[in-house]
Amino acid sequence: MALTVRFIGSLRASADKSKLTLELGTTVSLREVIKKIVEEQPKLKRALIDPELDDPRTNSIILVNGKEINVLDGLDTKLKDGDELILIPVVHGG
Numbered sequence: 001m002a003l004t005v006r007f008i009g010s011l012r013a014s015a016d017k018s019k020l021t022l023e024l025g026t027t028v029s030l031r032e033v034i035k036k037i038v039e040e041q042p043k044l045k046r047a048l049i050d051p052e053l054d055d056p057r058t059n060s061i062i063l064v065n066g067k068e069i070n071v072l073d074g075l076d077t078k079l080k081d082g083d084e085l086i087l088i089p090v091v092h093g094g
Contacts, residue, residue, distance in 0.1 A: 031075040
């Protein structure tokens, strides 16, 4: 199964690339894919995963085929061959 991951903004800088193609087994959950991305791109862990919550949703907007994951099944969304995952950083400030 091939999955395209696109990095936007500061995540692109952390990954040193704008796009990553993952070759995975069968259908997998978004949670598993995020784990695989961080394994392959360790510099993304700090930018993508909230250390206190161990969750990427507080630091990024995550789209699967153009749909925000909150209207799908969140991190349990099942991904299939040919899907596109887009990771957009959320800017925090005060």
